Amino acid sequence: MFRLLLLILSLVTLPAAANAQTFQRANSEGAIICPADGLNAAPPDFTGAGCEETGLTELNPQGRHLWLRTSITLRDTILNGQSPLGFYIAGKASSRVWVNGHELKNNGTPGPDRASEIPGLMDAVLYVPREILTSGENEIIVEMSGHHSLIELIAPMHALGIGEYSNPTLLILGAYWPSLITFGVFLLALVFFGVVALREEKREGPLLLALLALAAGVQLIAEAARGLLYYPYPWHDYRLISIAVAAVCTGLLLLAWLMQRFSGLNAVQRYLRLGGVVTVCVSIALTTPGFDSKAGYGFLTASLFAAAWCALWSWQKKPGAMTYLAISAGMSLLLLVFQGEFLDFYAFYAFAGLLLFLIQQQAAELVRTRREKREEAIRADKLELALAQARQRTAPEQIQLVSSGRVDYVATDTITQFKGAGDYVEVHLEGGKTSLYNGGLSALESDLPPTFLRVHRSHIVNTAFVSALERDASGIGRLLLSNGQEVPVSRRIMPKVRSALAEG
Template structure:
């Protein structure tokens, strides 16, 4: 079982490690943002004019009305209202020389109509000041811009937008407004899809392994927790990349964000449960429920779904790090110190990467943490298995000594039917037994023989453990073993791996399969 577990662990660990390392340089390239910047440019964020729409009329304003204001692009919020937005985008001459089709790219929670340099170029849904009249748009949309409308340098973009069909109020309902090469709405999100697919594969591979491992009763509790953690992280990652796979209606964004935070919270609770159960705390459910309540409270109070996602794991991680550090200090154990260091580093990493923790980086960190936890847990289980085997060997040795002493003081007896009478033979008089068809030939120390009616296996079950099977046809009383030789003193040709020299020049063969067991037994005794 230990060898089998080692094999599976090595396969999973090596595959996961290779997958993660093979993409490391790729991740750095993607996160540099170089390629992205070459094909997509943002609007001028510092100069955006916003005008509220107070009636059903869709007439474009002059943007000089009293209710209009100039603000930063982050102030654009069409949630539960309708707006007109005017901004500009600078198009470099180099971008126009490539002769590729271009478009306005709008990513966010809104229905919209877009005008480029005074010309209507398309709509995403149908915005309206009246909620019931709004037609829901997609979360990401591209609006083709005819080449004749594009001017070098400054270009005007006017957008009519509304967002009445969400049930969450987000701090940043719009993610991006810009200009770039025309493509599918999800193209610019898919550019980073490869980075996220790598940890998804690693997490799914881990989930499959822990699902199989959970069928082992000895490792079921920890395997189930690891299965839940890898499953929650996989589902959370899939929820993250779903936007790159499909441009869904914008109200689904609220569902997606809640799902991501919920899965992050469940992962954090599994992490805390793992630590509490490993520490064998009294009233473990009290610790888990208290940690869960504290996490929910903090997540509820902190605004923004990106911080919520990070804190849903950060709080359980800090609690775990605190408990493990206290345990390491109290016990002065290297094992607990390793666990404490892991969770301290994990918590510290969350703080350092708070703004990008929910992105692909999160899943690489999670994969790394789970791999380290898996290694530490596997080492612990293997050591426990070795200790258990050593204890079993010691118990078997003590049992053997007890049966040796019992054979000397109160030997077991066997009843033999011979010539119409019943003869009782004690085990301390039997040197070895040899299978002979439907009978077993018992060789006694006085060189006499008796026949036992039955198989060698049946006889073996009635004799004490001081009798050792050395061949499929031979059973030997270890009290009469003198030595083990590789050649026979009586036979010139034989296929046996060795021979046991017994009492008064008696000899029995040892099979190749059982030879290591016999040799080990003689060394120990």
């Protein structure tokens, strides 16, 4: 109902270049409908058997082929304007239109059955020449049929009227575009939580939030589709079904995420309980007339279950549960107060705000987790270095070094540093002795115990002999060894060296 009112309001308030747009709807009372008896027949005289008087709000062409006669009272402000005029017809029907006896362009092709009917647009505007209009009442005759309807709506016809010619989808979009701002948030949340779900070990929570963002985005696009696309009227049924399914799924996914976060139950227990809620929501949605009501009551049911469980978790003193009690209870209250308006507009802002809050929370959690993992890695490296140093003191390793014509096995605890010298390596020993061997530092580095650290492209030092680390203003540093030697430290690996020495 609210979307119907918005459409009518949009049509009534079409913008003009200089002055407020004028638009006149068909007179709501005194309309006559008659059954049609063939394809491409001339309009009847509306006095035969089967004809009856009706109001436009009761007009229902779904599964029928009929004729309608009504009138539109036009003011001089419409007739004296300069802009072209159009006849607007919005509803689930194909139609042929006559204004004061002049036939306009068809909106699809009405017919006596599904095979002969060509579906018209859900929202169409037909050009009306000014010269066929008169001040005061103008006769409107419409042949219409709706054999391609998938579902039967309570109010399938939304508007008939004459006004300045304009794109009807853009007029409807004017009511929806503020909500479309939230689509960027839903897309951001879908990507963010989707990536988190793929990369992190605990995937269920982020995956549920990614699906929640997807469901909210689908509902938003389905809501705004009438203002984004020209579509034939049978698509309107799929649009309404999409809105209802997405609204219920949004509520259920929020509930599933809350249960995963606060319930403390295992996955089987949680989803068995959630299955019961799904059954209740689906039953209510299927038995409720009207698709606005189906979407609203289905979402409300899930939201009330969420509020009830959040109240229980709050009573159990679970941190954060009170916040989500306020959120779920607030959504339920707003839906009861604003009804369809809440799902059409306010729900998108509510979910966008919630998802932005959860993105911030998840980002903070990721930073905290990364920091903890980094600290754990530092502690593990520190333990490994301590163990390596202990092994070196009690049972030092030996490394094989090759020179011309001989192979030496040197205990690593006696080596203070290795220095690259072209295709050779200088080995500096604790007593000050230096020897030259074949090979390069890169090949040698992989064979050394963890107590050895490469601090420069030409230097590997034994951290057991480091007595100090100095750093100048440019960022370049040097190590002072216990035997008085100095070893340069490159700026690029200075943080790693500082960290390694701190661990040692």
